[in-house]
Amino acid sequence: MAEDEIWTEKYRPKTLDEVVGHEQIVKRLKSYVKSGNLPHLLFSGPPGVGKTACSIAIAKELFGDTWQSNFTELNASDERGIDVVRNNIKNFARTAPLGSASFKIIFLDEADALTSDAQSALRRTMERYTATCRFIISCNYSSKIIEPIQSRCAVYRFGALSSKDIETGLKNIAKNENLEITKDGMEALIYISKGDMRRAINALQSSATVSSRITSEVVYQTTSTARPEEINEMLKLALNGQFMDARNRLDDLLVTYGLSGSDIIDQIYRATFELGLDEDVLVALVDRIGEADFRLTEGAHERIQIEALLAHYKLHGKSK
Template structure:
C-alpha cells in the first residue's frame, strides 16, 4: 500500500494504453518507421498523455530509453531561461545507443510564457535532426500557432466508463480487493473520464478496507452521492425551503464539502431533474451567477441558500400556474 498505484500500474507499452485506440495506432506507426515528427498531446487531465509519451519512448529506444528521453514540467520551469538552458542543452547533444534522435517531453506546455514559447519554436527548428519534442497540454489554444503548425496534434478524449471499469477491475484483482458494482459506478462518476483520479480514488478507498463499497467511495473522495444532491434540489423545487436548507447542512457536514464542491455537483444534477428545459436553462444561469459570486469572495452559505430560495420560488410559481 506504500506504492502509488498510478505509477505501479502505468502501462509499459503502447498496446496497454487504455481508451485511446486511434491515437495508439497512429503512434505505433511511428515506432514501426523508427521516426516521428514533433508531437502535441492535447486533452483533459488523466487521459493518458504522459503515459503514451513514456510508452512511445520505451518502444522506440528499448533499454536505452531513459538516456534518450527527458521529461520536463513546464508549470514548474516556465521561463525563457529554461528553454535556453536545460532544453537547448539536452537538444543539442547526440542521442545514445545508436538512436537517430532524442525526445524531450514537455508536460503542461500551455504554462510556458509567450517569450519561452517563441524561444522554444526556434529550438525545435534548429535541433530537429537530433531531437524531437512532445508537448503535452490541457488547452492547445494556449500554444502559439507557429509551434502548433510544427507538430502533429493528437487530441485525447475523456475515457469511456467501460474502459475505466475494466482497468479498475484489473487493479482490484491484482490487489485482491472486493469491489461492488455500485462502487465501480461511483468511481466512474467521481472520475469523469480521468483515469488517474479513478485509480487514486480506488487506492484511497482501499486504504480503509479490502471491501470497496459505494458509501466508502463517496466518503473518501469528498463527493456527495448524486441521488442525495438530486433529492436536495427536488425538495427545494417543491417549495420546502427550510427542509432543503437542512438537507444542505447534512450533505456539507457529512461529506466535508465546500460551497464550490456542492455547486459543481448541483450543476451536474440539474440535467437529471424532471423539469422543463426552459427552467433548466434558468437554473444553470443562476448557478453560474452564484459560482461567480463565491469565487469573488462572497459568503458561500448565503449564496447557496440564495440558490435554494430561488429554486423554492420557482417551485411555488409552478404550483400556482398549475392551480
C-alpha cells in the first residue's frame, strides 16, 4: 500500500463479513449471495455507514474474479438527468453478463439526487432488463425516491454506527498502522464521527500525520472541531447572564478552529442536551436552534444568527 493512500479506501470492507454494525442486514444479504440470485435493492441511511461497502462486497462474492466486468457504479450526484438513464444505464443493462454470471449489477449511488424524470425512466429500465441486470440503489433519504421504484426493490435501512462499532473499526486500523489511540483520543474520534465511519477514519488519518499517539488535543486540532467542554462553557456563560463573555468565547472558537456557522450550530445542539436544563427551557432552546439552522441554510448572516441564539440562552437562563 502506498503511504499516501486514503484510508477510507484502504480499509473499505472487502467482504460482507467485514461490515460492522449491521448484523441483521448482512445476514439477509448473505442469503442472497448463497442462493446466487438477487432482487433489486434499495439501501437508505446516513453517509459512511456501509451502503457502498455492502454493494461492492455483494458483487465480489457473487461474481468472483469477474466482478469488475459485471458491476458498474454510477454516482447520481455527478449526472442527474434523464440522459444518464437513457444512455449509460440502459447500455450497460442491455448487454449480457460475462463469465458464469447470470446477471450484472448496476450500483446507483446517491440516487436521491436524480431528477423525477430520470427516476421515472429508471423504473421502466428496471423492469425491462431484469433478466440480465439487477439494480442496487443507494440514497441518504428514501423519501426522495419515487414510490414506483421503492416498490420494485427490497428496502434496507442502515442506521448510524454505534460508538462500539466505530471504536472496533478504529482499533483495527490503529493496530495495522502502528498507532496508539488514548482513551480521550478515542472519545474525541467517536464524538467527531457522529456515527459515520468514513468521517472517523479520515479524522484518524489526519491526526496520524501529526503524531503516532492520537490524543484528544491532536484530534480536535487536526479536524478543526471545538472541544465539547468549550461549547458547554460558552453556553453556560450565556445561561448565567454573561452574554458578552459568551460572545467573546464564540470569537475565540471562530479564530482558533475556523468553524462555520453550521458547524457551531451542530455542536451547540449536541451540547444543549447535556446541560441538565428543565424540559420547558430545553424545548424552547431547541426550537430556536432549529430556526437558526434553517436561517443559515437560507443564507443568513452566520455571526448574527449565532449571537442571537446565545442571547436566547441568556433570556432563558433565569428559568433553567
